[in-house]
Amino acid sequence: MKPEDEERPSNPVSRGHASPERREEHEWIERARSGDERAFRMLVERHQARAYGLALRILRNAAEAEDAAQEAFVRAWRGLSEFRGEAGFSTWLYRIVARQSFDRLGPLKRRRERETPIESVAEPANEADDPGARALTRRLERLMDVLNPVQRAAVTLYYWGDRSVEEVASALEIPENTVKTHLSRARAALREAWRRSEHDEPRG
Amino acid sequence: MTNHGDDWGEIERALSWPPRAPASFADRVMARVADARREENATLAVRWSGAPALEWWVRAAADPASVLALSLAALLLWRADVLSSALQAALGGLMSALRVPAPAPLVALGRAASQGETTLALGLALLPAVIWGSWRLCQWLERTSQPTAPAARR
Numbered sequence: 001m002k003p004e005d006e007e008r009p010s011n012p013v014s015r016g017h018a019s020p021e022r023r024e025e026h027e028w029i030e031r032a033r034s035g036d037e038r039a040f041r042m043l044v045e046r047h048q049a050r051a052y053g054l055a056l057r058i059l060r061n062a063a064e065a066e067d068a069a070q071e072a073f074v075r076a077w078r079g080l081s082e083f084r085g086e087a088g089f090s091t092w093l094y095r096i097v098a099r100q101s102f103d104r105l106g107p108l109k110r111r112r113e114r115e116t117p118i119e120s121v122a123e124p125a126n127e128a129d130d131p132g133a134r135a136l137t138r139r140l141e142r143l144m145d146v147l148n149p150v151q152r153a154a155v156t157l158y159y160w161g162d163r164s165v166e167e168v169a170s171a172l173e174i175p176e177n178t179v180k181t182h183l184s185r186a187r188a189a190l191r192e193a194w195r196r197s198e199h200d201e202p203r204g
Numbered sequence: 205m206t207n208h209g210d211d212w213g214e215i216e217r218a219l220s221w222p223p224r225a226p227a228s229f230a231d232r233v234m235a236r237v238a239d240a241r242r243e244e245n246a247t248l249a250v251r252w253s254g255a256p257a258l259e260w261w262v263r264a265a266a267d268p269a270s271v272l273a274l275s276l277a278a279l280l281l282w283r284a285d286v287l288s289s290a291l292q293a294a295l296g297g298l299m300s301a302l303r304v305p306a307p308a309p310l311v312a313l314g315r316a317a318s319q320g321e322t323t324l325a326l327g328l329a330l331l332p333a334v335i336w337g338s339w340r341l342c343q344w345l346e347r348t349s350q351p352t353a354p355a356a357r358r
Binding site for chain 2: 044
């Protein structure tokens with residue numbers, strides 16, 4: 001399990017020990033700020049899966065998640081001049097995605113009958129050819145219904161790309177202790193649901 | 205039954221895989237960015253064309269309604285005695301034509317209007333109404349001189 005008190009620099013680029021990937025991203029951000037759409041496209045391509053995935057986990061509706069994630073990118077484009085680099089770009093972007101998604105939850109609940117089942121869209125990115133991985137993901141997505149939207153968002157951000165509690169808190173704009181509580185409850189609920197599902201359906 | 209550690213290992217593995225973004229997701233984002241950019245440029249153009257280049261008091265002074273209102277107000281103050289006499293004469297003429305006695309308040313007002321201070325006070329009291337009336341008159345003239353409204357910019 002990931003240690004929850006993991007601390008990482010909030011802005012490695014400014015501290016001078018950024019990874020090549022971060023440096024490259026920093027360059028794209030600077031170019032995009034000056035109006036370079038190609039550079040912004042690079043940022044979109046790098047973060048699209050996770051931005052969409054976060055929206056999908058919160059909203060549980062593919063069409064709405066795609067729209068929310070796209071709108072978040074457009075807002076990020078418009079707000080690039082306000083991005084100070086105090087948090088990482090992805091943390092800043094996920095904050096916009098989370099806001100967009102949470103704002104849509106209420107209206108979406110009122111028209112749930114048009115929901116697309118999430119199993120038809122949640123494909124694992126890296127192991128798409130592995131039927132076992134695909135089945136595992138589908139099973140997990142079904143179990144995600146036991147969590148509330150904030151818990152789903154916290155779990156999603158925390159287990160993608162080694163995000164710290166601090167970063168999850170920053171992205172979701174909630175206190176770190178609240179994130180820890182959500183993570184702890186989400187883990188317990190997922191474990192319980194996972195065990196229950198083992199009795200109800202065959203593994204793999 | 206598997207133990208809890210194994211359960212969590214599997215769950216964590218599944219949690220670590222973000223879903224694939226839909227096909228052409230980036231293309232659609234960039235199309236929306238281009239739309240947003242065009243919209244922003246159009247808004248800027250509208251704002252720029254309508255941007256006040258001069259201070260408000262210069263624009264207010266240059267407004268035809270203000271010019272008309274101030275001219276009328278100046279005329280009222282400058283020739284108040286003449287206007288008052290003309291008004292009294294017109295009122296007297298009207299009353300005699302109708303063969304009715306002039307109402308007492310009007311007679312008193314007519315007498316008072318012949319005094320300088322009363323004229324000034326009346327002029328100042330009427331000034332806002334004159335300015336407002338001039339402004340409305342000017343607006344009406346503008347509307348009637350422009351038969352069709354300009355199309356809204358998109």
